[in-house]
Amino acid sequence: MNLDIYNDLKRGVESSYINLNPIQRGGVLTPEARKAVLEFADGYSVCDYCFESRVDLVQNPPVRNLSSDIAEFLNMDDVRYTAGCRHAKWAAMHMVTEPGDTLVLDSLAHYTSYLAAEANQLRVVEVPHSGYPEFTIDPENYAEKFEEVERKTGSLPALALLTHVDYRYGNVADAAGVGKICKEYGVPFLLNTAYSSGIMPIDGKKLGVDFLCCSGHKSWAASAPMGILATTFEWNQQVFEKSTIRGDWSGRGFTKKEVALFGCSPVFGAPVMSLMASFPAVVERVKHWDEEVENARYLATQLERIEGFYQMGVKPTEHTMVAFETLPFFEVAGTTKKRGYFLYHELKKRKIIGVHPGMSKNFKLNTYGLSREQVEYVADAFLDIARQYEIPVEDI
């Protein structure tokens, strides 16, 4: 073992760089959260005054208040913290389905949705997407799939899952449309808001959601691993079911602990405190979602001035994560020593990071939280790289 490699750990990413990484923009900590992380970095630091044996009930620091405030913010009834959005999805599935049940989900769902289903021994039935170039999900197809499942199995699916914003193209799916269909059929509705809640306004009741899963570290300016599972009074007792197990010899019981949350969610430190510290900023920032989308649209328009650049997904984009196909960059990659990494290096030279190293044929980027000046700088950088490699750029 060489223990020296664990000394003096550095991320190697300068804070002065512009980071476009699709999964990192919404998780950039606020200054308040960064301070809170230092204060509450120790393992069980939230538990100094724990009298209720559960992190969500701790009153000092005000985690209990935060829980009800987040429920109000999302317009849901009850909230728990989880070790990431994936844990929230797993927990909801675990508590409302039985092994062998069917889950209907969109075909652009994140892998963790599939794996949560797999871990709960569910069959998955996918709602097709529209294909190239938009890759959209039509809510009506949920109804078709519900009926197909009923025809084949004799009962409706146990749960429907929609990825509110898909991670591949940044399309904002019609959650209200799916919620309406779920209500009509009586199928519980789980909405994965990993890329939406915390950065754009979400009204769970309006969308007809039964289980709203959020990612603190992806979209709520929190440290990982931080997730949120929000639900309604109709479901909270079932989803947050208390432990009934008894030691057969000792007779021990743990009746305050909630089964699907491992009794007390493992977020008692930097995760929940960074979420708390960022929360006021999060409440404020979702009001400015339209400006954020405008920035992304501006960037898409600018990048499409480069010959062969084409924004995939819904146009104009409705989200700050945008996917482009960029064949001319791939052609350039074939002529440079750095191959596909040339783009990564060219951007890094210009203090821009976050485009996946080695990607040049197509890539995704996320402008969330960047100022207009920064977005303009990014656009100019891409145009500059294109010109440098003699790729035609349209004049304005």
Added chain:
Amino acid sequence: MKYAEMTKSFRQFFELPLTPVAVKFNSDETPNISSPMRYCEMVRKSAALGTTFTATVDEMSCASAEVSLGFTEPSYGEVYPRVKPADTKQITVSPLDKTEFEPDAVVVVGSSAKLMRIAATLAKVEGGMIASKFKGEFAVCGECTAIPVMENKTNLSMLCSGARMFSDYRSDELAFGFPLDSFVHLVESLKEDSITKALCGCLMDDLPARVVDSILSLGFTKGTDHFIGRFGDEIIRLYIPKDERGKSSTVTLHVPVKFKDNDAAEAAEEVASTLFEDLMMYRRRENWIDVVLLVELYESINRAAAKPEKFTAFVNDGIEVMLEKISKFKRKAIK
């Protein structure tokens, strides 16, 4: 301990409960067996318990192994497989991770499912089929040791009744013998993406390799969820749509044509409506008109790609039609 790292990555990759075993003929080790043992028992004990054994002919309790490992010449007739000439003085069997010497062979013991994975990976690394010469006799000593040493080939063995009855081999276990070089090559290859690539959730994960190869041979390159390539003056995208049952029997070719602004694109829709018919479609997306040509294959894409000439002819025809129509569209629509 240069083999320790190798053993670790091999066992981790193939999730092997037992350690690969190194075999060395005429090593410098001191014999350390108190009472005679079978060679195959030494191998399994070494794999399971991490014990090192060094045996001379006096410590060998199995006559078959004496012959096949080259301790003695066969008394009458020829025996195959065996180490010859029979000049073996002693043999050392040691868990590979604790081995200091350079082995002559490596024997891997594992369940049939685990060894199947090793075989599949080895086939990718070396190309071709995996050799498996066995007859249910002389297994660990002959098939897994003598063959790798004498023929410099890997060999997969079904084991023999002696190994299963007397040496603790489980009923679902098999053994795989490697010459050292093959084993080292296999372990080094485990780092290669091409060997270890897993499905990533891409929308083209389920396309058979031959379909992908056929499309690449046309001059496309593979994007994340579709193909893209430059043909003439245009960049053409190729996508493989699925019907509601998840079957594909068509490909679509796309060329998005850009206009100055939304109004210009809207005006161009009129031209598109007269120009694009039958299997051609168009759709306005902001200031772009995405022109789409449906190429009907009349059978599943897997079967179509199995006839490369026909498949490439279909797609090439589509590309030609696309280029001609797009050129006409641009002439008429972009003033």
